[in-house]
Amino acid sequence: MILDRLKTQLSSLDPRLYQIASLSTLLLYGVVWLHFDVSVLQIALTLGTALLTQYAGTRLLKLSSFDPRSPLISALSLCLLLRTNHLEVAALAACIAIGSKFVIRWKDKHLFNPTNWALVIMLACGFGWISPGQWGQVAWFGFLIVCLGSLVVTRAARADVTLAFLAFYIGLLIMRALWLGDPLTIPLHQIESGALLIFSFFMISDPKTTPDSRMGRVAFALCVALAALYVQFGLFKPNGPLWGLIACAPLVPLIDYLIPGTRYDWSRPSNGHGPAAASNPVLVPLSIHQQRRSL
Amino acid sequence: MRRTLVSALTVFVGLLVWSGSASAFCGFYVGKADTKLFNKASEVVIARHDNKTVITMANDFKGEVKEFAMVVSVPTVLEKEQIHIGDPAVLKHLADYSAPRLVEYFDENPCQVMLYERRSMDALKSLPQAASARPERERALGVTVEAQYTVGEYDILILSAKESAGLETWLSENGYRIPAGASSVLHSYLKQGMKFFVAKVNLGEQAKLSLAHLRPLQLAFESPKFMLPIRLGTVNADGAQELFIYFLTKQGRVETTNYRTVRLPEAQEIPLYVKDTFGDFYRDLFTQQVKRESERGVFMEYAWDMNWCDPCAANPLSAEELRGLGVFWQENIGRTGRGMGQAQNVFLTRLHVRYDAAHFPEDLVFQETSDRATFQARYVLRHPWAGQDECPAATAYRQQLRERYEREAQTLATLTGWNIGDIRRTMNIETASAPIEKQWYQRLWVN
Structure with missing residues (x-):
């Protein structure tokens, strides 16, 4: 009874609050226990710049209201992933991330996931780097549980793209190991990256930058997984999923054209179940970045 | 073969x-x-x-x-x-x-620095x-x-x-x-x-x-x-x-x-x-x-x-x-x-x-x-000042020295897993620091 009520209450909360809580906990653990190379000043600056950019964007485009939740998620993800020795780079990344939502758009959807976009630009310019191996097993397992928990608690319908991506990516890694005759400890070790979890649960699942239809999203997840593995084992570069997502993002309009679905609407979230979803299939995002409410 | x-x-x-x-x-x-x-x-x-x-x-x-x-x-x-x-x-x-290197520093005369050497x-x-x-x-x-x-x-x-x-x-x-x-x-x-x-x-x-x-x-x-x-x-x-x-x-x-x-x-x-x-x-x-x-x-x-x-x-x-x-x-x-x-x-x-x-x-x-x-x-050795001068600063310095030795012993034990008792013995600080150990209330009311 109590449990059911708690569950109902939790699922009625904005899933982004849950995400903010889990990302913040993880960041705290990373800084205190794992000694992530990110200073308190850098964290403050990243969060501050992201919120300011969101506010400025809201004002400039005369949107109805300022919502700090999505920029906070983007900024926390940046703090967890981006490493740099220069505070201005951290600020610039936050500005580019949130700014891209307002600038790079296609038919009222922003094209790139903000965090992903900012990270790729910073990496390409050599301003910063990502340390994907810095998590260790404990943090990784803990975060995995939290991420999976978020799927249950928020009953996020856009979990499909996350689960599809993980299934394709891990499945292909296992197939590669079998083909090479490697022990399965190798693919299991390969997925032990905090960056992969943040990517799967907080980037690729962005409802505004994924295809509108479920089949489209699954196809999109497959493309991203293939591109990620190509970057990793064909080009021998780290951070395959990030590059894979950026490379595949422009396919979204095409997939939406080929397999149309109903556009996600933040102002009318639903869990994807029930009749409402049929007439107005808006889905609760798993993760996400604030979109312009009235657009 | x-x-x-x-x-x-x-x-x-x-x-x-x-x-x-x-x-x-x-x-x-x-x-x-x-x-x-x-x-x-x-x-x-x-x-x-x-x-x-x-x-x-x-x-x-x-x-x-x-x-x-x-x-x-x-x-x-x-x-x-x-x-x-x-x-x-x-x-x-x-x-x-x-x-990895070891660096030595020598404390100055507190009543009024130094030299270092390293070893690798x-x-x-x-x-x-x-x-x-x-x-x-x-x-x-x-x-x-x-x-x-x-x-x-x-x-x-x-x-x-x-x-x-x-x-x-x-x-x-x-x-x-x-x-x-x-x-x-x-x-x-x-x-x-x-x-x-x-x-x-x-x-x-x-x-x-x-x-x-x-x-x-x-x-x-x-x-x-x-x-x-x-x-x-x-x-x-x-x-x-x-x-x-x-x-x-x-x-x-x-x-x-x-x-x-x-x-x-x-x-x-x-x-x-x-x-x-x-x-x-x-x-x-x-x-x-x-x-x-x-x-x-x-x-x-x-x-x-x-x-x-x-x-x-x-x-x-x-x-x-x-x-x-x-x-x-x-x-x-x-x-x-x-x-x-x-x-x-x-x-x-x-x-x-x-x-x-x-x-x-x-x-x-x-x-x-x-x-x-x-x-x-880099690891640091700090040599204490061994002068005989007397002044309030020197008294305070000597007082702090004991705490510093204890801190160094703890650090060494944590870093290497060596036995703290052995370390204290080797450092000769057991006897030196033991009588100094005061309870918190003794330190509160200095009497």
Whole structure:
């Protein structure tokens, strides 16, 4: 009874609050226990710049209201992933991330996931780097549980793209190991990256930058997984999923054209179940970045 | 006659080296008969820029030179010009320059600084060599000896194989013994397109050169893969192995992307008596850190721009020396500045890893970052001021000194896992500090 009520209450909360809580906990653990190379000043600056950019964007485009939740998620993800020795780079990344939502758009959807976009630009310019191996097993397992928990608690319908991506990516890694005759400890070790979890649960699942239809999203997840593995084992570069997502993002309009679905609407979230979803299939995002409410 | 085969390998860069007794290698040792040889510590220098890579493998083999052979896996078939012999002295210089260090400071007279000296820990040495081989029947086995060169004291055979079974048969028919379990790893590497070569000591050349030790083998090649294959090295290893990797890069620090790269604790003040046992201290500290990271960490011992150091455990390497280690991107500077020509755009990262198959299932994969922040594993000895002057400041100083000794003892115990009681005894502080220990309320009301 109590449990059911708690569950109902939790699922009625904005899933982004849950995400903010889990990302913040993880960041705290990373800084205190794992000694992530990110200073308190850098964290403050990243969060501050992201919120300011969101506010400025809201004002400039005369949107109805300022919502700090999505920029906070983007900024926390940046703090967890981006490493740099220069505070201005951290600020610039936050500005580019949130700014891209307002600038790079296609038919009222922003094209790139903000965090992903900012990270790729910073990496390409050599301003910063990502340390994907810095998590260790404990943090990784803990975060995995939290991420999976978020799927249950928020009953996020856009979990499909996350689960599809993980299934394709891990499945292909296992197939590669079998083909090479490697022990399965190798693919299991390969997925032990905090960056992969943040990517799967907080980037690729962005409802505004994924295809509108479920089949489209699954196809999109497959493309991203293939591109990620190509970057990793064909080009021998780290951070395959990030590059894979950026490379595949422009396919979204095409997939939406080929397999149309109903556009996600933040102002009318639903869990994807029930009749409402049929007439107005808006889905609760798993993760996400604030979109312009009235657009 | 069986030969001993050591295999080191670098996949892309792969190579494999091996050694006998107390040194290390990133390969596996194919033991001869009952000879109990195992790899302990190896040193590899990787100079890399724009996919162009030069690997220097130091060889600390301490067995019968005739028994020595090494199998190295590489990403491409190498031409003779791509294989070279390095200067062990330069490697030694690099190891000394980047070694964890002990620094001494002397307290000033509190009534009214100093001098420091350092001492460094270093890494390794090396020894002799030898063996010979001959190729036959390769075709039937799907193994082709692509080329055969003599480079310095080494005979090099470049093999191309299609099947790991053929490669294994060839190796055993030629007197090498492959440890159980290596087969699947060879199979995996072959499928990933790796090539193999065997390096043995050419006894004639070795005698002619009258060398006491085997010199480092160097390979230059171009490959997008930035990794070091360690899997073969874990196959028959008796316990964990030590590996020191020195990276010379243009942009900045290098770290592993698939394991945690951890900075060692640094700049900690430790008791003075450690000066005489710095080697033991550092070894135990390292072991303690390995445990703390659940035996899965890669440790950074040094990261510094090659232009300078502070304090210097040894002078920075000259442009000439760096070129010897494969730094190819600063030819001009090297030619102008003679002798101690200062190196520009060379960043050194020194990583130290203790690995075994259980905790390091996958080869080490690296990335170069744009981080040029400096780091050194440095430990501090602070000599107290021993003057007899009397003044309020001196009284306070002497008071603090006892607390400082206790703090240093605690630090040492935490860092190394040594027994705190033993440390206090050695420091002679038990008696000194015991009567001073006051309860909090005694300190509250000073009466």
